[in-house]
Amino acid sequence: xxxxxxxxxxxxxxxxxxxxxxxxxxxxxxxxxxxxxxxxxxxxxxxxxxxxxxxxxxxxxxxxxxxxxxxxxxxxxxxxxxxxxxxxxxxxxxxxxxxxxxxxxxxxxxxxxxxxxxxxxxxxxxxxxxxxxxxxxxxxxxxxxxxxxxxxxxxxxxxxxxxxxxxxxxxxxxxxxxxxxxxxxxxxxxxxxxxxxxxxxxxxxxxxxxxxxxxxxxxxxxxxxxxxxxxxxxxxxxxxxxxxxxxxxxxxxxxxxxxxxxxxxxx
Amino acid sequence: xxxxxxxxxxxxxxxxxxxxxxxxxxxxxxxxxxxxxxxxxxxxxxxxxxxxxxxxxxxxxxxxxxxxxxxxxxxxxxxxxxxxxxxxxxxxxxxxxxxxxxxxxxxxxxxxxxxxxxxxxxxxxxxxxxxxxxxxxxxxxxxxxxxxxxxxxxxxxxxxxxxxxxxxxxxxxxxxxxxxxxxxxxxxxxxxxxxxxxxxxxxxxxxxxxxxxxxxxxxxxxxxxxxxxxxxxxxxxxxxxxxxxxxxxxxxxxxxxxxxxxxxxxxxxxxxxxxxxxxxxxxxxxxxxxxxxxxxxxxxxxxxxxxxxxxxxxxxxxxxx
Numbered sequence: 001x002x003x004x005x006x007x008x009x010x011x012x013x014x015x016x017x018x019x020x021x022x023x024x025x026x027x028x029x030x031x032x033x034x035x036x037x038x039x040x041x042x043x044x045x046x047x048x049x050x051x052x053x054x055x056x057x058x059x060x061x062x063x064x065x066x067x068x069x070x071x072x073x074x075x076x077x078x079x080x081x082x083x084x085x086x087x088x089x090x091x092x093x094x095x096x097x098x099x100x101x102x103x104x105x106x107x108x109x110x111x112x113x114x115x116x117x118x119x120x121x122x123x124x125x126x127x128x129x130x131x132x133x134x135x136x137x138x139x140x141x142x143x144x145x146x147x148x149x150x151x152x153x154x155x156x157x158x159x160x161x162x163x164x165x166x167x168x169x170x171x172x173x174x175x176x177x178x179x180x181x182x183x184x185x186x187x188x189x190x191x192x193x194x195x196x197x198x199x200x201x202x203x204x205x206x207x208x209x210x211x212x213x214x215x216x217x218x219x220x221x222x223x224x225x226x227x228x229x230x231x232x233x234x235x236x237x238x239x240x241x242x243x244x245x246x247x248x249x250x251x252x253x254x255x256x257x258x259x260x261x262x263x264x265x266x267x
Numbered sequence: 268x269x270x271x272x273x274x275x276x277x278x279x280x281x282x283x284x285x286x287x288x289x290x291x292x293x294x295x296x297x298x299x300x301x302x303x304x305x306x307x308x309x310x311x312x313x314x315x316x317x318x319x320x321x322x323x324x325x326x327x328x329x330x331x332x333x334x335x336x337x338x339x340x341x342x343x344x345x346x347x348x349x350x351x352x353x354x355x356x357x358x359x360x361x362x363x364x365x366x367x368x369x370x371x372x373x374x375x376x377x378x379x380x381x382x383x384x385x386x387x388x389x390x391x392x393x394x395x396x397x398x399x400x401x402x403x404x405x406x407x408x409x410x411x412x413x414x415x416x417x418x419x420x421x422x423x424x425x426x427x428x429x430x431x432x433x434x435x436x437x438x439x440x441x442x443x444x445x446x447x448x449x450x451x452x453x454x455x456x457x458x459x460x461x462x463x464x465x466x467x468x469x470x471x472x473x474x475x476x477x478x479x480x481x482x483x484x485x486x487x488x489x490x491x492x493x494x495x496x497x498x499x500x501x502x503x504x505x506x507x508x509x510x511x512x513x514x515x516x517x518x519x520x521x522x523x524x525x526x527x528x529x530x531x532x533x534x535x536x537x538x539x540x541x542x543x544x545x546x547x548x549x550x551x552x553x554x555x556x557x558x559x560x561x562x563x564x565x566x567x568x569x570x571x572x573x574x575x576x577x578x579x580x581x582x583x584x585x586x587x588x
Contacts, residue, residue: 163514230408
């Protein structure tokens with residue numbers, strides 16, 4: 001089975017809030033000293049793909065639209081034992097809109113060949129717009145399912161389990177199909193083994209320009225779907241009242257007296 | 268003049284999400300000088316039909332067997348056809364349930380429009396649709412200028428004001444020719460939960476990584492939640508560890524909640540968690556670390572190990588009745 005996983009490299013979402021700054025002019029976050037990391041749901045998607053490959057054989061390809069920096073994320077995917085990687089080098093807007101990204105990914109996928117299954121993360125930890133997957137499914141004319149947390153492949157039939165507001169659902173589809181992956185306890189991304197990290201440098205990582213995949217910068221200008229017109233850090237003026245007391249019993253008494261009225265009013 | 272469409276799932280009835288979406292749709296329609304139209308995918312109860320008809324100029328119930336239970340492709344195609352029959356549409360609104368989130372980008376693409384997720388505020392002054400939402404896991408707020416028509420959005424409907432009753436509009440049932448779906452949902456497992464859902468809870472008791480395992484959720488926190496008439500929630504760390512089911516997760520990628528009281532126990536308060544519960548009326552925390560970010564968002568808190576607090580607090584609250 002041939003599986004393609006689209007991944008995105010983002011500013012480390014775990015950077016402390018106190019270090020987080022925005023550039024009011026470019027309307028983007030300042031990188032500062034923060035790392036660039038692979039978006040967590042994309043890593044969940046890689047893990048999901050690798051588990052399918054290990055059960056059924058086949059090949060996993062990682063694809064990203066980014067800059068030369070993005071090579072690190074793809075190299076890490078290869079170290080997780082992805083077979084090959086492709087990087088489409090970004091041109092134009094540094095924060096392209098979801099439609100532009102979907103168009104680039106669709107053109108790249110068409111160039112790379114045919115796939116039985118395409119996986120993406122459900123949303124990214126930076127802008128978190130979560131539109132690219134659905135748009136890509138439309139660009140490629142594929143059925144899709146969101147919030148998928150596990151997939152089994154059996155004789156060309158894919159069985160997907162997904163999380164809903166109230167529980168889970170199981171869906172079947174005869175490929176090709178697209179799934180947007182969310183996290184569960186079974187798709188926690190593996191830590192690459194040292195040997196696989198070494199091997200990752202011998203695996204193919206091909207770079208393409210937009211022209212290579214049949215697009216021009218004008219085709220995917222990056223602000224014809226939406227445009228960010230403001231980005232700011234909200235100010236919080238909440239003052240936490242720490243419960244004081246000479247003993248823990250006294251503190252708990254104070255805590256209870258603050259909570260009880262709310263409980264009484266809502267029961 | 269430009270019209271607004273609110274797309275709802277008949278099975279959800281006239282819930283708080285439907286009310287909030289309709290309210291936002293009504294206010295948008297007033298500012299664009301257009302009409303509010305409500306489309307139900309699947310049969311809708313009398314209460315839902317009446318609720319919609321009270322505030323919308325037109326209500327369409329797409330009532331056919333393929334939509335009796337949600338199937339992604341049938342719902343998408345039915346939404347596309349129903350929306351296409353309403354002219355001059357500037358905005359199409361959905362609530363924030365699983366299915367809405369899944370449909371929004373695909374529907375936008377099919378209607379030739381643009382889309383955005385998890386919108387907290389939307390305006391349409393002078394024909395320009397602006398949407399505000401959190402970004403960077405709640406560290407920032409962003410405003411988007413939407414560039415194509417129609418603008419298809421899913422909004423945090425439960426936090427939005429309901430509609431005011433209007434003149435009352437037309438209601439008609441429709442059914443469309445739908446393509447044979449390639450993907451089929453074959454089974455649905457509803458996780459048993461007692462009492463209201465997290466989204467509808469007035470009080471939430473949430474636990475995090477600092478609890479160290481599933482036992483505290485099952486024992487101490489469950490007891491406290493019962494005493495507080497609260498629904499239990501969790502941070503992403505606790506869900507990822509498999510301590511509690513994924514649908515307990517509160518945060519950017521979990522449930523977005525806004526209860527009267529949110530009690531965070533052994534939760535440090537990563538911004539992605541804060542994004543899911545920051546709208547709570549009152550936030551309190553129990554944490555050993557006085558510098559934990561959660562305390563920057565609390566009305567009150569206690570710097571203690573939960574093990575020393577939860578059981579005596581439960582007892583105290585029970586004794587207070």
